[in-house]
Amino acid sequence: MSTTITRLCARDIRFRTSQGGHGSDAVHKDPDYSCAYVVLETDTTGLAGQGIAFTLGRGNELVCAGVTALSHLVVGKTLESIVADMRGFCRELTNDSQLRWVGPDKGVIHMSAAAIINAVWDLYGRREGKPVWKLLADMPPRQLVDCVDFRYISDALPEDDAVALLEEHASTKTQREQELVRVGLPSYTTSAGWLGYSDDDVRQRCEQYMARGWTWFKMKVGFDDEQNVRRARLIRETIGDEGVIMIDANQAWEVDETIAHIRLLAKYNLLWIEEPTACDDVLGHARIARAIAPIGVACGEAISNRVLFKQFMQAGAMQFCQIDSCRLAGVNENLAVMLMAAKFGIPVCPHAGGIGLGNYVQHLSAINYIAIAPSLDKVVIEYSDHLNEHFVEPLQFEGARYRLPTGAGYSIKMKPKSLDEHEYATPC
Amino acid sequence: MSTTITRLCARDIRFRTSQGGHGSDAVHKDPDYSCAYVVLETDTTGLAGQGIAFTLGRGNELVCAGVTALSHLVVGKTLESIVADMRGFCRELTNDSQLRWVGPDKGVIHMSAAAIINAVWDLYGRREGKPVWKLLADMPPRQLVDCVDFRYISDALPEDDAVALLEEHASTKTQREQELVRVGLPSYTTSAGWLGYSDDDVRQRCEQYMARGWTWFKMKVGFDDEQNVRRARLIRETIGDEGVIMIDANQAWEVDETIAHIRLLAKYNLLWIEEPTACDDVLGHARIARAIAPIGVACGEAISNRVLFKQFMQAGAMQFCQIDSCRLAGVNENLAVMLMAAKFGIPVCPHAGGIGLGNYVQHLSAINYIAIAPSLDKVVIEYSDHLNEHFVEPLQFEGARYRLPTGAGYSIKMKPKSLDEHEYATPC
Numbered sequence: 001m002s003t004t005i006t007r008l009c010a011r012d013i014r015f016r017t018s019q020g021g022h023g024s025d026a027v028h029k030d031p032d033y034s035c036a037y038v039v040l041e042t043d044t045t046g047l048a049g050q051g052i053a054f055t056l057g058r059g060n061e062l063v064c065a066g067v068t069a070l071s072h073l074v075v076g077k078t079l080e081s082i083v084a085d086m087r088g089f090c091r092e093l094t095n096d097s098q099l100r101w102v103g104p105d106k107g108v109i110h111m112s113a114a115a116i117i118n119a120v121w122d123l124y125g126r127r128e129g130k131p132v133w134k135l136l137a138d139m140p141p142r143q144l145v146d147c148v149d150f151r152y153i154s155d156a157l158p159e160d161d162a163v164a165l166l167e168e169h170a171s172t173k174t175q176r177e178q179e180l181v182r183v184g185l186p187s188y189t190t191s192a193g194w195l196g197y198s199d200d201d202v203r204q205r206c207e208q209y210m211a212r213g214w215t216w217f218k219m220k221v222g223f224d225d226e227q228n229v230r231r232a233r234l235i236r237e238t239i240g241d242e243g244v245i246m247i248d249a250n251q252a253w254e255v256d257e258t259i260a261h262i263r264l265l266a267k268y269n270l271l272w273i274e275e276p277t278a279c280d281d282v283l284g285h286a287r288i289a290r291a292i293a294p295i296g297v298a299c300g301e302a303i304s305n306r307v308l309f310k311q312f313m314q315a316g317a318m319q320f321c322q323i324d325s326c327r328l329a330g331v332n333e334n335l336a337v338m339l340m341a342a343k344f345g346i347p348v349c350p351h352a353g354g355i356g357l358g359n360y361v362q363h364l365s366a367i368n369y370i371a372i373a374p375s376l377d378k379v380v381i382e383y384s385d386h387l388n389e390h391f392v393e394p395l396q397f398e399g400a401r402y403r404l405p406t407g408a409g410y411s412i413k414m415k416p417k418s419l420d421e422h423e424y425a426t427p428c
Numbered sequence: 429m430s431t432t433i434t435r436l437c438a439r440d441i442r443f444r445t446s447q448g449g450h451g452s453d454a455v456h457k458d459p460d461y462s463c464a465y466v467v468l469e470t471d472t473t474g475l476a477g478q479g480i481a482f483t484l485g486r487g488n489e490l491v492c493a494g495v496t497a498l499s500h501l502v503v504g505k506t507l508e509s510i511v512a513d514m515r516g517f518c519r520e521l522t523n524d525s526q527l528r529w530v531g532p533d534k535g536v537i538h539m540s541a542a543a544i545i546n547a548v549w550d551l552y553g554r555r556e557g558k559p560v561w562k563l564l565a566d567m568p569p570r571q572l573v574d575c576v577d578f579r580y581i582s583d584a585l586p587e588d589d590a591v592a593l594l595e596e597h598a599s600t601k602t603q604r605e606q607e608l609v610r611v612g613l614p615s616y617t618t619s620a621g622w623l624g625y626s627d628d629d630v631r632q633r634c635e636q637y638m639a640r641g642w643t644w645f646k647m648k649v650g651f652d653d654e655q656n657v658r659r660a661r662l663i664r665e666t667i668g669d670e671g672v673i674m675i676d677a678n679q680a681w682e683v684d685e686t687i688a689h690i691r692l693l694a695k696y697n698l699l700w701i702e703e704p705t706a707c708d709d710v711l712g713h714a715r716i717a718r719a720i721a722p723i724g725v726a727c728g729e730a731i732s733n734r735v736l737f738k739q740f741m742q743a744g745a746m747q748f749c750q751i752d753s754c755r756l757a758g759v760n761e762n763l764a765v766m767l768m769a770a771k772f773g774i775p776v777c778p779h780a781g782g783i784g785l786g787n788y789v790q791h792l793s794a795i796n797y798i799a800i801a802p803s804l805d806k807v808v809i810e811y812s813d814h815l816n817e818h819f820v821e822p823l824q825f826e827g828a829r830y831r832l833p834t835g836a837g838y839s840i841k842m843k844p845k846s847l848d849e850h851e852y853a854t855p856c
Contacts, residue, residue, distance in 0.1 A: 027523075027525070027528070028525050028526070028528075028529070029525045030525055030526065031525070031526065031529075032526065055526075055529050055530055056525070056526040056527075056529040057526040058497060058524065058526040058527050059497060059526060059527045059529060059530040059537065061493065061497070062490060062493055062494055062497060062530055062536060062537065063530060065489065065490055065493050066490055066536070069486060069487060069489070069490060095455075096486065097455070097456050097457045097458055097459070097484070098456070098458065098459065098460065098483075098484040098485040098486035098487060099484075099486050099487045100455070100456075101456070101459075101483050101484040101487060102483055102487040102490055102491060102535060102536050102539060103535055104679075104707070104730065105706075105708070106534045106535045106708075106732065107530060107531055107534045107535020107536050107537060107538070108490060108494070108530050108535050108536035108537060109487065109490065109535060109536060110535070111530060151682070151706075152682065152705060152706040152709060152712075154682050154683075154684075155682065155683040155684060155712060155715075251532075254579070254580065254582050254583065255582075255583040256582075256583060277580060278533075278579075278580040278735045279532070280533070280534075280708075280732070280733065280735045280736050280739075281580060281735050281738075281739065282710060282711070282739060283710070283739045283742055283743065284580075284583060284735075284739075287583075302532065304534065304708070305708065307706045307708045307709050307712075308708050310709075310711075311708075311709065311710060311711045311712075314711055315711065
């Protein structure tokens with residue numbers, strides 16, 4: 001019995017998070033956490049796939065329209081034919097001979113491809129009755145590598161090297177899977193240090209998160225050095241010397257400016273500076289990394305594709321790799337980037353501040369640890385607890401650790417009531 | 429009397445160029461030359477601004493939708509307020525706190541910004557009664573630099589260096605302006621060597637273009653080495669030893685593959701290889717450039733923004749700078765890139781294969797020569813004569829040279845009949 005995708009629909013779902021200052025930083029002052037919510041309907045009773053691309057509100061309609069523009073490459077295909085050639089399917093979706101001009105591999109059209117590919121994995125997991133992380137964990141090395149398009153990254157990671165890398169760790173996969181099922185994945189919190197919060201807010205939130213088990217804290221920084229220093233001191237005093245502090249500039253600074261800002265903050269013992277400058281500036285980040293070591297540079301949430309990630313790694317411009325599950329073209333391109341990170345020895349600490357991103361990256365971080373990079377040294381997933389209540393299978397935490405999801409699929413299905421109440425435009 | 433922008437409208441205009449194999453290459457097999465055609469209506473009788481972003485067909489509706497998404501940043505503003513702070517206007521248009529997530533500075537939303545900014549320049553030129561190149565040529569150095577956003581490029585080109593660079597050549601501007609008015613701008617043709625043409629077609633077209641004065645020819649290359657070599661030989665035999673050959677892979681190859689392909693073709697004396705590999709791969713292009721010198725690397729038509737151009741220049745990855753008038757955010761970001769090219773000593777040879785691109789780049793190349801980089805050594809504009817008949821002010825050539833446009837504005841206004849006949853969706 002094959003399953004044919006009969007209809008593809010993208011819904012424009014938006015939450016008014018800007019009203020509480022949640023998610024505010026130096027560049028994104030008023031984010032309304034939103035998503036293009038894709039449903040793949042099938043001819044198999046009760047079987048549908050859900051996928052999202054995350055946005056900040058305005059522009060969400062463009063990603064929905066991009067999904068519609070790609071639908072001719074999806075509707076009418078069987079799940080079996082897609083799964084039999086994942087690499088080919090992803091290549092087709094990101095290389096339409098006309099659509100690629102408005103990318104390629106970046107911006108609206110790439111995020112639309114991400115939402116669709118993520119929905120295909122949800123469908124695949126549901127059909128197999130497995131969470132996506134488990135689906136991936138059960139794949140032999142060759143099958144997992146066959147999901148990845150090595151075009152434009154073969155100079156940094158030849159396909160055979162990727163297979164060898166996976167084979168090296170294949171025999172110990174079960175141990176790590178059992179470990180994760182037992183203890184979950186470590187996280188850090190961003191929810192204490194948004195730029196829109198007052199000092200009192202920040203202190204109280206740090207204390208609340210510490211009481212619940214968190215020891216890693218990320219703080220947003222901006223143009224006001226006095227404020228940056230005051231908050232770093234406040235957080236360091238609140239969490240003590242054992243706690244870990246990371247800071248995040250959200251691309252606010254110039255290259256030389258960054259080096260000057262960091263000099264003022266270094267005494268608070270920072271693990272990383274995240275997105276100091278333009279997300280496309282490989283060489284700029286490399287210069288910053290050399291100047292501020294041993295503080296690392298973290299980035300990735302705004303890096304468009306595997307070709308740019310490749311260069312950040314080649315140039316030593318990225319000490320922490322922050323994949324984004326919805327900006328890269330879904331599970332498959334994230335696998336490509338995690339494989340490269342393993343080759344370059346860079347820990348993967350996914351971006352998850354937004355709606356639905358934690359749901360996704362718990363699967364990606366699990367498969368990364370189980371099959372690709374068998375170490376949790378300096379590996380943490382971002383934790384942000386906004387809007388969790390809208391999901392059918394919400395994130396589960398014990399202390400500061402993500403519990404592995406157990407339901408079939410990619411954990412992204414939202415409650416019908418939430419969808420209806422937060423639909424921005426007419427349903428499709 | 430001030431001029432207020434009262435309405436912004438984007439029309440989805442498409443031509444079925446794929447039917448003749450025109451514009452076909454290794455990656456874009458069936459381009460339908462299209463554009464998001466923006467009209468800025470004003471409260472001044474008879475005054476409107478037109479602007480476009482070029483696409484290949486599918487996806488054009490997304491750029492139109494992006495224009496609509498940006499309209500709240502344009503409608504209601506006066507032309508005078510925009511012109512008084514061009515830098516601020518462009519920054520606002522490319523940094524909307526929510527929309528930048530679906531970019532930033534790349535893909536659909538950036539092309540939408542380009543169409544709008546280009547329309548503002550058309551409006552500005554019409555209001556002043558000057559072609560855009562002349563409007564720019566008459567600006568003192570400081571005013572021209574004030575059009576440019578130096579954010580994220582200040583490490584390569586500090587603002588003061590840009591002013592100094594322009595001041596160095598300011599006293600001789602009039603001479604160069606007179607020269608261009610007299611003899612026009614040199615061009616090369618791509619129209620003889622599209623991948624979809626037969627060998628006979630290619631030979632005949634070369635001969636026709638030579639008879640009309642062209643001596644520089646670009647040929648598309650693909651995966652078939654035998655075909656690539658046969659065509660290079662054919663063109664070299666047809667145009668003789670004095671003619672110049674460039675080749676264009678449109679991102680078809682891997683880094684190492686490129687070096688191997690070029691080795692087979694080098695004996696036909698090539699000036700440049702254009703877009704050998706992924707448009708985002710600065711480090712890959714740098715490696716290719718080192719391996720194939722003295723053949724140069726040319727790229728730019730798919731490079732999203734000034735930050736990436738900066739790195740191509742810093743890394744020695746680009747020997748010919750091919751700005752795209754509609755992918756970069758309009759006139760202003762093109763000025764930024766041309767200023768960096770002048771600083772790095774790289775000739776600017778704009779991309780113009782498409783609809784309306786020649787109309788635009790004649791202005792950009794003119795201002796580049798008059799005010800920014802006073803040399804025509806190795807400077808050529810792409811020439812492609814498709815669809816010229818649809819413009820109110822079509823391109824004018826004498827031999828292989830673009831004649832400078834004389835009408836007010838940015839030469840992009842299309843005939844009402846052409847617009848009506850080629851509108852893809854419902855008019856707005």
